[in-house]
Amino acid sequence: MRLYRLLLHAYPVSFRAEYGEEMCALHARRCRDVANPLLLILLWMETFLDVAWNAGAVHLDILRHDLRYAVRTLARAPGFAITAVSVAALGIGATTAAFTMVDHVLIRPLPFAGSDRLVKLWENQPGYSHMELSPANYRDWKRMSRSFETMGCYTVRLANLVGQGDPRQITETRMTVEMLPMLGVKPALGRWFEAADDRENAPATVILSNSLWQTVFGADAGVLGRTVILDDQPYRVIGVMPSDFYFPTRETRVWTAMRFAPADFEERTDTYIYPVARLRPGVTLAAASAEMKLIAAQIQREYPKEMGRTSSYLELLRDSLTPKSKLMLYVLLAAAVCVLLVACTNLANLLLARALARRRELAVRAAMGAGWERLLRQMLTESALLAAAGGVVGVVLAGLALPLLVRLVPTQLPIAEVPALDLRILMFAAATTCGTGIVFGIVPALRVLRGADSAGLREGSRAGVGGRGEWLRSVLVVAEVAGSVVLLVCCGLLIRAMWRIEAVDPGFRAENVLTLRTALPMPKYERTSARAQFYQRVLGEVRRLPGVTAAAYTSSVPMVLRGGVWPVEVEGRPLPPAERQNASLRYITPGYFATLGVPLLAGRDVAESDREGTLMVALVSESFARKYWPRENPIGRRFNFALRERTVAGVVGDVRVRGLEQASEPQVYIPYQQVPDGAIIGYTPKDLVVRSSIDPLTLAPAMRRIIHEADPEQPVSDLRLLSRVVEEETEPRKVQAAALGTFALIAFVLAAVGIHGLLSFAVSSRTQEIGVRMALGATSGDIFRLILRNALALSAIGIGCGGVAAYATGRGLESLLAGLNPADPATFLAAIGLCLLMTLAGSAIPALRAIGLDAATAIRAE
Amino acid sequence: MQSADHLLPLPPATFHILMALAEGDRHGYAILQDVAARTNGELRLSAGTLYRSIQRMLEQGLIVETRDRPSPEEDDERRRYYRITAFGRAAARAEAHRLIELVKLARHSGFAPGRA
Numbered sequence: 021m022r023l024y025r026l027l028l029h030a031y032p033v034s035f036r037a038e039y040g041e042e043m044c045a046l047h048a049r050r051c052r053d054v055a056n057p058l059l060l061i062l063l064w065m066e067t068f069l070d071v072a073w074n075a076g077a078v079h080l081d082i083l084r085h086d087l088r089y090a091v092r093t094l095a096r097a098p099g100f101a102i103t104a105v106s107v108a109a110l111g112i113g114a115t116t117a118a119f120t121m122v123d124h125v126l127i128r129p130l131p132f133a134g135s136d137r138l139v140k141l142w143e144n145q146p147g148y149s150h151m152e153l154s155p156a157n158y159r160d161w162k163r164m165s166r167s168f169e170t171m172g173c174y175t176v177r178l179a180n181l182v183g184q185g186d187p188r189q190i191t192e193t194r195m196t197v198e199m200l201p202m203l204g205v206k207p208a209l210g211r212w213f214e215a216a217d218d219r220e221n222a223p224a225t226v227i228l229s230n231s232l233w234q235t236v237f238g239a240d241a242g243v244l245g246r247t248v249i250l251d252d253q254p255y256r257v258i259g260v261m262p263s264d265f266y267f268p269t270r271e272t273r274v275w276t277a278m279r280f281a282p283a284d285f286e287e288r289t290d291t292y293i294y295p296v297a298r299l300r301p302g303v304t305l306a307a308a309s310a311e312m313k314l315i316a317a318q319i320q321r322e323y324p325k326e327m328g329r330t331s332s333y334l335e336l337l338r339d340s341l342t343p344k345s346k347l348m349l350y351v352l353l354a355a356a357v358c359v360l361l362v363a364c365t366n367l368a369n370l371l372l373a374r375a376l377a378r379r380r381e382l383a384v385r386a387a388m389g390a391g392w393e394r395l396l397r398q399m400l401t402e403s404a405l406l407a408a409a410g411g412v413v414g415v416v417l418a419g420l421a422l423p424l425l426v427r428l429v430p431t432q433l434p435i436a437e438v439p440a441l442d443l444r445i446l447m448f449a450a451a452t453t454c455g456t457g458i459v460f461g462i463v464p465a466l467r468v469l470r471g472a473d474s475a476g477l478r479e480g481s482r483a484g485v486g487g488r489g490e491w492l493r494s495v496l497v498v499a500e501v502a503g504s505v506v507l508l509v510c511c512g513l514l515i516r517a518m519w520r521i522e523a524v525d526p527g528f529r530a531e532n533v534l535t536l537r538t539a540l541p542m543p544k545y546e547r548t549s550a551r552a553q554f555y556q557r558v559l560g561e562v563r564r565l566p567g568v569t570a571a572a573y574t575s576s577v578p579m580v581l582r583g584g585v586w587p588v589e590v591e592g593r594p595l596p597p598a599e600r601q602n603a604s605l606r607y608i609t610p611g612y613f614a615t616l617g618v619p620l621l622a623g624r625d626v627a628e629s630d631r632e633g634t635l636m637v638a639l640v641s642e643s644f645a646r647k648y649w650p651r652e653n654p655i656g657r658r659f660n661f662a663l664r665e666r667t668v669a670g671v672v673g674d675v676r677v678r679g680l681e682q683a684s685e686p687q688v689y690i691p692y693q694q695v696p697d698g699a700i701i702g703y704t705p706k707d708l709v710v711r712s713s714i715d716p717l718t719l720a721p722a723m724r725r726i727i728h729e730a731d732p733e734q735p736v737s738d739l740r741l742l743s744r745v746v747e748e749e750t751e752p753r754k755v756q757a758a759a760l761g762t763f764a765l766i767a768f769v770l771a772a773v774g775i776h777g778l779l780s781f782a783v784s785s786r787t788q789e790i791g792v793r794m795a796l797g798a799t800s801g802d803i804f805r806l807i808l809r810n811a812l813a814l815s816a817i818g819i820g821c822g823g824v825a826a827y828a829t830g831r832g833l834e835s836l837l838a839g840l841n842p843a844d845p846a847t848f849l850a851a852i853g854l855c856l857l858m859t860l861a862g863s864a865i866p867a868l869r870a871i872g873l874d875a876a877t878a879i880r881a882e
Numbered sequence: 883m884q885s886a887d888h889l890l891p892l893p894p895a896t897f898h899i900l901m902a903l904a905e906g907d908r909h910g911y912a913i914l915q916d917v918a919a920r921t922n923g924e925l926r927l928s929a930g931t932l933y934r935s936i937q938r939m940l941e942q943g944l945i946v947e948t949r950d951r952p953s954p955e956e957d958d959e960r961r962r963y964y965r966i967t968a969f970g971r972a973a974a975r976a977e978a979h980r981l982i983e984l985v986k987l988a989r990h991s992g993f994a995p996g997r998a
Contacts, residue, residue, distance in 0.1 A: 039933040042910050042962060046929045049911060066928065074930030081938065 021048060024067070030075035032082055033393040082394075086401035094402065097374070101406065103773075104370055108410020108456055110766050111363025113417030116449045118356035118759075120418060121425055122349045123448075124439035130338055131264060131435070133204025137299040139308065140340050141171075143291060144316075144333035148585075148602075151330075152291040155284045157319065161295065161332070164315045167308035171297035172198030174268060174278065178539040178706075179250045181274075182733045184236045189539055189737035191271040192250065194278040200227075202298050203267060209233075210244045210259030217258075217277040225277055226255035230263035232273040250274065251541030266434040268294065288326045289587065296337060309334045329600060337434075345430045347836055348756050351514075352428065354829075355507060355763045360452070362503040362767040364460045366774050369496045371403055372464035373781050379468060392469050399468075403461025404454075411453030415446065427755040467492055493778050494814055500771040501818025502825060504858070505851055507764035509826035510833065512847035514760060517838045518753045526746055527675035528578065529617030533742035534716035535577050538727055538734050539706045546698040548632065554730055555609055555692065555705065556628075561726045567714035572612035573692065573705040575605075579745050580738075582678045584703060585685050589660040590648045603644060604677050604685050605662055607692045607705050613639075613672055615711045616742075623655045623670030630669075630691035637669035637691060644686030645671045661688055680749045681838065709742065716741060768858055771818075775811055775862030783807060783866045790870055791878025800871040807867040808860075815859035819852055826851070886973035889942065890980055895927055895935045900944065900974040903966040907948050910936070910962070936964065944970035 024047050028040050047067065054060050094101040129135045141161065143151040153161070153173070162171045174195035181190050200212045207227060217225045226248060228237070237243045247254045255276060266272070278293075299308055312332040320327050375382070382395055419441050426437050439445075538558075545551045555573045562571045576584065585602035589595075610626050613619075621642060630637055638661065645654035645668070654668045666688075677684040692705050712719055724736055783790070790803060798806075830842030892900075902908060902916035910932055918926050927935075939945045948965040966974075988994040 035933075035937065038937070043929045043933055045961075046911050046914070046932075050929075070928035070930040074928070074934045078934050078937070081934075 027067070027071045030071050031078055032397075034391045035078050037391065082397065083401065086398050087405065089398060090402040090405045094405070100370065100374060104367055104406045105409045105413060107363050107366050107370070107770060107773075108407050108453075108460075109413035109417060110770075111360040112407075112411050112414030112449060112452050112456060113421070114356040114359045114414075114763055114766065115353075115452055116415055116445065117418035117421045117425065118349075118353040119448050120422060120439050120441065120445050121428055122353045123445070124435060125341070125349055125429055125433065126346060128444075130433075131205070132337075134298065135338060136336070137169075137301075138202070138337040139168075139297055139299060139305060139334050140337050141295040141297060141312065142333040142335075144331040145329045149333050153293050153295055154288045154291045155280050155293060156286070156288045157291075157327075157330075158293055158295050159280075159285060160319060161312065161315055164318070165297075165308075165311055167300060167303045167311050168297040169300050170198045170202050171295055172196040172202055173293045173295040174199055175293045176268065176272065178537075178737075179274070180252075180539065180541045180733070180735050181236070181248065181250055182252075182735075183249045187733050187735040188236075189537065189735040190232065190273040191269075192274050192276060193268060193272040194276050196278045199267075199296065200275075202296065205262065205265050205267075207259035208262040209241060210257070212259070213275075213277045218279060220279055220281060222277075224253055224255045225258045226250065227259040227261060227275040228257060229261055229273045229275075230265070233260045250276070252544050264436065266436065268434055269431055270434075270437055271431075288323055305334060305336060341430045341433055344835065345428070345752070347833070348752060349428060351510070351833060351836070352425075352756060352759055355510065355760050358503050358507055359763045359766050360456070362500050362507075362770050364456055365496045365499045365503070366770045367403075367406070367456070367460035368463050369493055369500075369774050369777060371399075371460060372467060372493055372496075373777055375399065375464045375468040376781075382468065395469055396462075396465050399465040400458070400461045403465075404457040407453050407457030407460070410456070411449055414453075415441065415449045418445075418449070425755060425759060427752050463492070493781075497771070497774045497778050497814050498818040498821065500767070500774045501815055501855060501859075502822035504764065504767040504771045505819055505822025505855055506826045506829055507760065507767045508851035508854055509823075509847055510829055511757065511760040511764040512850055513830055513833060513837055513840060513842065513844060514753065514757050516844060516847055517836060517840045518750055518757055520838045520840060521680050521750055521753070524676065524680045526578065526680060527618060527673055528742075530742040530746045532711055532713070532716055533615065534710045534712070534719060534723075534739070535742050535745070536708050536720075536723065536739040537706050537737045538708060539737075540704060540734070543698070545704070548693055548695050548697050548700075551704060552693055554734075557730045558708065558726055559609060559611075561730075562708070562710055562719075562723055565712075565719055565722050567712040567719065569711050569713055570611050570615040571708065571710045572615045573609045574612055574707050574709065575607045575703040575705050577616075577707045577709060577742060577745060578675050578677045579679050579749060580707070581703065582682075586662050586688075588644075588648075588686075588688075591658045591660070591665070593648070601647070602685050603640075603661065603688045606687065606689050607695065607700070607703075608689050609692050609705065612689070612709070615709045616675075617711070618675060619673040621671045621673060622653075623668070625670060626689065626691040628693075631693045632696065634694075636664050636666045636694055638666040639670040639672055639689040640668055641672055641674045641687040643674050644688065647686060662690065664694075666690070680746070707738075768854065771855075772858045772862040775814070775859055776865060778814075779807060779811055779863050779866035780869075782810065783870045787873060787878045790873055791875045794873070794875035795879065803870050803873075804867050807870050808863055811859050811863035812856075815855060819855050822855075823848065823852070886969060886976045889944075889973050890976055892973065892977045893935070894925075895931050896939060896944070897974065897977050898925060898927070899932070899935055899939065900966060900970055900977075903945060903964060903970070904974070907950065907963045907965045909964070913964070939970070943967060944973055 021044060024044060025040075028036050028043065031040075050063060051060065054063055130138070132138060141153070142149065143153055143157065145151060152175075158173050165171070172195060174193050176191060176193050178189050179192040181188050195213070197213045197215050197218045200207075206212070208230065210227070213225065213227070216222050228243070233239060233243065243257050243260065246257050248257060249255075255274075261275070267275075297308075299305070309332070312334055316327075316330060316332040320330065385395060386392070422441070423438055429435070429437055429439070540551055540554065545554065559571050559573065562568060575581070584605055586605045587600050588603050589600070595601075608626060610628055613625060622645075623639070626637070626639060638659075640654065648654070648659065649657055654671055657668045658665055659668075660666075672687075672689070675684070675687060676682075677687060708723070710716060710719060710723065720739055727734055727736055790806075793803065793806075826848070827843055830837070830844075834842055898917045898920070899913055901920065902913045908916065910929075914927055914932060936945070940947065945964045945966055948963045950963070985994055989996050
């Protein structure tokens with residue numbers, strides 16, 4: 021019988037209380053009636069099923085009943101229902117959107133088979149943790165290592181696709197034959213690369229991305245076997261990848277087989293390939309890293325001159341993004357959770373106020389025999405219903421907000437740009453909704469039900485005033501104010517940091533400069549003179565366009581290509597390998613500094629007369645000159661760089677090559693013609709920069725025409741204003757600041773609503789007291805102060821707690837603050853000022869209503 | 883009185899309980915025995931089904947709990963006795979009528995014996 025009593029706990033308490041005893045008696049009689057032990061077992065089996073079925077049905081009956089009741093009561097208070105649903109929707113929507121981003125970028129496994137064992141390998145030098153490998157090092161690392169199942173590598177370049185409509189420049193990823201099987205993604209059409217594709221002199225093959233296949237080839241399944249021309253070379257199409265395949269980034273449009281010629285293995289410092297490997301089962305990242313360190317040390321001993329500073333660095337493919345992008349997303353999630361908590365607090369407050377107002381109704385129902393469990397259940401059903409409606413609206417809001425947040429998805433991960441709102445996210449939203457419904461529903465319900473029996477009938481509408489109900493509501497308001505202070509301060513700090521970064525001098529003047537890219541294909545433009553002819557013709561005609569004041573070509577505009585560095589050796593000052601330093605290397609045509617507004621501080625600009633065969637010259641940046649020839653005249657000094665000895669011909673201002681937030685290496689500029697044919701180190705000049713006195717974008721059609729006339733097969737890409745490039749530096753920060761600002765605004769408004777609600781309730785339930793005070797001679801000012809004092813006290817406590825929490829949070833954000841003090845007084849003062857203003861705004865209406873009361877009417881209010 | 887039509891068709895358990903109570907007040911176990919006897923043991927309501935039905939029938943006003951109790955020697959104070967209401971009788975009659983009409987239709991189609 022004990023077992024049966026235990027089983028009965030599956031039924032709701034009220035049902036058990038009503039029928040439990042009889043059911044037990046009935047079950048006992050049934051058991052007595054059965055003589056056969058076998059039949060007794062059958063009876064028990066039947067009983068289990070009976071309880072499972074009927075208990076579920078009873079619960080469902082109650083739920084249906086409670087839902088009907090909740091819908092009816094909420095329909096009678098539409099203002100309350102709409103407010104509660106909106107508040108829940110904001111909290112759940114913010115959290116869902118932020119979680120979607122964090123999940124997409126940081127948590128969800130990459131869409132590759134066994135992606136948790138895929139690692140990226142880098143060369144590591146003092147000051148550079150992530151350097152590409154040279155083919156020779158890749159070959160040796162692969163041969164010597166035992167930690168990996170397979171290792172492959174890829175490299176990315178720009179290629180010109182001609183013969184399919186207009187010529188276009190596309191991103192091409194060359195990869196070794198191991199790569200696609202390692203990632204485990206099969207082509208949607210056709211096949212992977214095969215070992216034969218890797219060999220020299222084999223017919224070149226290409227796999228298309230789905231987007232290129234759709235846009236350029238009209239999704240024609242007959243594309244397999246066709247020949248396309250990339251940089252003047254024919255490639256046979258062997259496959260099309262699925263639409264959700266991105267590797268290594270979203271930009272890649274075609275994959276070709278990577279081939280190495282024997283000459284590629286000669287120069288160990290020419291680093292341009294990215295190896296990826298799959299860890300053997302059971303081998304940890306740490307173990308593999310340790311092995312690679314040993315291998316790198318061995319190579320160091322073999323090639324002390326070139327490899328003296330080079331070690332290795334391994335990371336999971338999943339983790340290949342900067343700590344800053346990670347922190348930005350976590351900050352977003354934390355801020356969203358903060359909004360959710362403020363929203364929950366607000367909802368709890370709303371429900372508490374409503375529950376206190378309904379105390380009489382609850383007391384009547386309790387008096388009529390409804391158990392506390394039934395009343396609790398009823399109230400929770402109501403809050404769950406509100407939360408569910410809020411959840412649905414919240415998910416819709418999150419879906420709408422996601423495209424606005426895509427700037428926070430780093431471009432270097434092989435994932436889609438816009439995260440999908442899939443089942444996983446919906447599950448998260450559902451869990452958040454349940455949590456929200458329970459958290460904000462249970463506190464007020466328990467609070468009110470404790471003593472709902474007779475006290476409610478006696479206290480009537482004044483219930484909760486000055487008692488624990490008001491105390492609890494005050495705590496909730498304090499929490500809301502504290503939450504808003506934290507969000508306001510964090511948002512303020514991030515905005516101030518962004519302003520700081522925007523104020524950084526990039527070293528060049530980006531206004532009125534247009535830039536576009538013409539990546540000249542090899543081997544068509546392998547000869548330096550062929551390239552020079554193209555540049556001279558284009559520049560000559562562009563400079564003649566009305567409005568153009570200067571124009572030049574460079575290997576890359578600053579902040580687009582951030583690396584492109586080469587080690588420096590200064591004549592007569594041999595440095596030990598560990599102290600050797602790099603400088604960024606750019607090839608330029610004359611007029612580059614005038615176009616970008618970089619000051620020429622000493623000496624001369626590069627000239628058309630600087631050619632192969634004349635003195636090898638270079639222009640260096642101020643920091644370069646200061647570093648190697650402090651307090652000396654750098655002009656005429658010699659140094660080794662990019663495989664040649666160069667003489668300093670001029671000194672120019674420093675430029676923020678690596679962007680506004682990062683220190684850059686000193687810069688070296690080399691005349692575009694002082695390069696041996698077909699053996700350029702780094703990148704050939706491909707970015708055209710044009711300064712004009714009129715709106716530079718109006719020049720674009722004429723510039724396209726000039727390029728088309730110079731080489732009809734040459735595509736033009738990346739046409740944009742240089743000022744856009746600089747603005748993009750702070751774009752993720754802008755998105756984050758906007759998101760956090762929105763969150764802060766939501767929390768701020770919710771807190772104001774909370775204060776308003778609390779005071780309105782206090783005023784309406786203290787009407788009589790206020791009347792008495794007025795009758796005894798209190799002035800309007802006294803009453804106003806009485807109400808306001810209450811609000812300000814709560815606000816002050818909230819600001820105090822929030823201030824401490826905000827400082828702690830600010831310390832955690834330090835790496836995002838660009839040197840700004842996390843206790844920045846201006847930000848804190850502004851946040852505190854805003855909160856006080858919010859308190860005043862929230863209390864104004866209730867306080868004015870209190871003043872407006874007529875003493876005589878107020879005293880008779882009950 | 884409110885029409886019982888909106889309750890139709892009655893769940894079989896409900897109809898059987900109403901029939902068991904037609905002859906007089908009964909407690910839960912007596913209802914079970916009555917139903918079993920009436921159906922020659924074909925239908926044996928479980929405790930869960932019985933009391934879940936009773937709860938719903940009380941809410942719907944088909945039955946009431948009665949305070950009249952039998953003589954003390956026959957009584958067990960844990961037992962609760964139920965009585966059919968006028969509304970309950972109306973509902974049972976409406977259900978019976980519904981079933982009769984259904985059987986008539988079945989006869990027309992030749993699915994049931996008897997005069998069409």
